[in-house]
Amino acid sequence: MFRSLQRRIVIVFVGLLTLVMALILVLVTHNNGRIVDSEMARELEAGTHVFKLLVEQNQRQLETAARVLSADFAFREAIATQDRPTIQSVIRNHGLRIGAQAMMVISPDGQLIADTQHAAAGPRPFPFQSLLSVAESQGKSNGFGQMRDGKLYQIILVPVQAPKLIAWVAIGFLADDKWARDLYGMTGLAVSVVQRSGANSLVLSSSLDGPKRIALPAALRQLPNDSPQALQIADESWQSVRLPLDRDTSVVLQRSIEQAEAPYRSLQKILWSIVLAGIVIFALGSVMLARRIVKPVNQLAAAARRIEAGDYAEPVPSLPPDEIGQLATSFDRMRERVASREQKILKLAYQDTLTGLANRTRLFEAFEQLPANSRGAIAILNLDRFALINNALGHPVGDRLLSEIGSRLSHLLSNTDLVARLWGDEFAFLLADVDREAATRFAESILANLREPVTVDGQRLDVGASLGLALYPQDGHDAATLLRRAEFAMVAAKRQHKNMAFAGDIGDGPQHEQLSLIGEMREAIARQQFLVYYQPKLDLASGKITGAEALIRWRHPERGLIPPIRFIPFAEQTGFIREITPWLLENVIAQTARWQEQGLSIVPSINLSALDLLDPGLIDHVRRLIDAHGLKASRICLEITESALMEDPTLALAHLDQLAALGLKLSIDDYGVGQASLAYLKTLPVHELKIDRAFVDGVADSPRNAAIVQSTIALCHALGLSVVAEGVETSNELDWLASHQCDIAQGYFIARPMPADELPHWIASYGVPETAAAQEDKEGVAEAQ
């Protein structure tokens, strides 16, 4: 019930008001009671006082009138002469004069001489002897008395003197209901004269009438003399006091308690209506106020809930400019800031800042949002020769190239597809709902588009790319797996000098094998599982085997012989290559030294990866090995791919210079695949260049390849480099190479890679013209040993 702020405000306001009003009411009621009581007492006292004064005053006036009458000469004369008829008529006449209703003349000895009440009377004693005796001692007297007619009179007794007392005159004024009502009008008190008769009281006159008058005698039984008390008369309470007149007669003065309370009751009524009206008004007012307070708060709360739910679009309603309005304004600003910040964060989180494309995270998320059981493909695109451009033209150009390519790629996409930049020059596509054919078409369209040169800062740049594709659900169910497999496919495509490859084509489940291989490579060195095979290199001019490329093999206890393509890329990626290469160098140099001792003069070629080339410890290591085995540095050849040079050209070049300075023979491997130009290679301290097998393949039949190879040979020779052709697989190729002054050939046609211990025998048996000489050398060496 108290959970709503609005209700709480209303309840607190109205509750407080009610409390205050209740206190006021209680106080006023209590005080009114006290005031009424004291007013009552005061009014009764004052009324009694006024009553006494009035009666006394009245008495004095009556007395004065009586005295004037008694002093009247004719009156006195009539009395003095004892002339009863005269006296009788005189008192009637004089009674009229002063407005008295009853008159009596009494002889000094207390006998009635004349009486207006009873004309034809014989001598009787005066009925109010007590008045007479008071008058005898005090010269006058007064009091109340009932005359023969049963009515109550106020009686004044004064002497008639001539000048000696000759008679008393009693003058009676009716103290009837009218008299009582007049007194009531002046005193504010009900006036009743009651006479005790036995146990009961008789009302002689009263300002009360009706049932009250009837009920009065019964009530009066409880009223003592002289002390005020409340009496219940005909459903009304009266504060009453009794003033005794004589032994049996008394005046009862009464004040109606209800009447006295009436003004306070009406005040109380007014107060009650004010209280009730106040509570109603307050309740309405506080409801309105609470609404005014709560409504904007609710609006704010609703806005807060919207924002909590991530809906930043709807502005917070603008409110009157009070505190809540200010809060709303701040809140709205907060909403805008949060919205813009969230946008920024989302951008940072999901967007590649350079190209504006999605990033890897976004791609993963998009994949997660694909419906279950959907099919599609993930493609990875890697630019060819990007490192070269980056190095040659600077990072800003490289960055602009990437962003230009990103923009091109994004234009090629359909709405359901997504392109993301993963890192460097690698992009990924999420192709929804495609099969292999559609994916192939898409890849081809991408590649076709990228064949168009890109113009950056006025330079036309030729950009090639390789694509690897992984299909789902065939090649994997999660984005990470699919990306990895697509990447393998891309690497494989690059390695095979193809534009694109599908993960499904380059081996089933290689990912698991590769993962475990990487883990097992470390053990492989310790357990001597790595072997070195040598592929002979034929010097075409002499027809002799002058060198051999050292190729590492892994004889896995369970999987058998594993070709380098299956684990070297991962060794390079994981950095494990830096343990393999020293082992290889040691092994090969030791073998070379052994061969040399056997008289076999072979220059081994050892492949260095980019990591090896950048390893500053490599040079010392090589030098120590050469020194240790007493070999000439020129008897060792190191093969470096163009791409290895491109990772950090400056450092690579510095290391190459140092290696060259040692006297080592340096060879550029896989020439033609990368971006390196001959002009660039010319600046390197290399001695040999190996033309990639892609160019050698079919050189005898492909005029284009032939032209490339031929011109390369010519140029190399012009630069003082010897040329090695690898991948020679036919006699035609070998003949072509031999006839075009290629210096050295290598390939299956000559020999497959073979274990070290087979090489001397193979060399010995290779070629007729050379065999003798070789045999001689061999024997010579053997004899020397």
Add this chain to the structure above:
Amino acid sequence: MTRFHAVCLATLLAFSGPLWAGSLEAYVATQAGTPVGDAAVVVEPIPGFVPGNRAMAAIEQRDRELNPYLTIVQKGTAIEFPNRDPFKHHLYSFSPAKTFEIKLYAGKPVQPIVFDKAGEVALGCNVHDWMEAYVLVVDSPYFAKTASNGRAVIANVPPGRYRLRLWHPRQKKELPPREIGIGAAPAKLDLVMDVAPRIAKPRPPADSDQY
């Protein structure tokens, strides 16, 4: 005795007609012993000759008072009522012994009033209610009025038997007469009577009348 009595005797002898005449000295007091003034002490011979003593008497009106308060006269005496005030009075009596009325007059009335009937007469003034005086008309020439010390002396009373009457305007009850004998020697009587105090009737200040 000796000197005082000698002087008294000498005085009695000097004023009385017959040499053998006696006198009565009365002392009137209340029961409580307070001397009573203005009490009439009258002795009436039983039966006998009442000598005439019809001297004029006067009750004057001065300063809105009748003076003297009590006048004792022998039956048949005329009393003059000279008005010494600068305004008029209206004397009246409703007493049965002598009812009369002298309507508003100034100075001396034309004729004195003759009180020819024994009895008491209350006099009042109709225009000044507080004015009052009393005349006791007696059938004897031997009477006296007590002074404020309660003493009264009746001289020249021939020895014999007399009816002694004591009267006062404010007496509470009529005292029965008693017989006394008066000889040559002066008689002394202590008399007791109850008298109401004289209540001063309200009177306006004198100067108010000048208006």
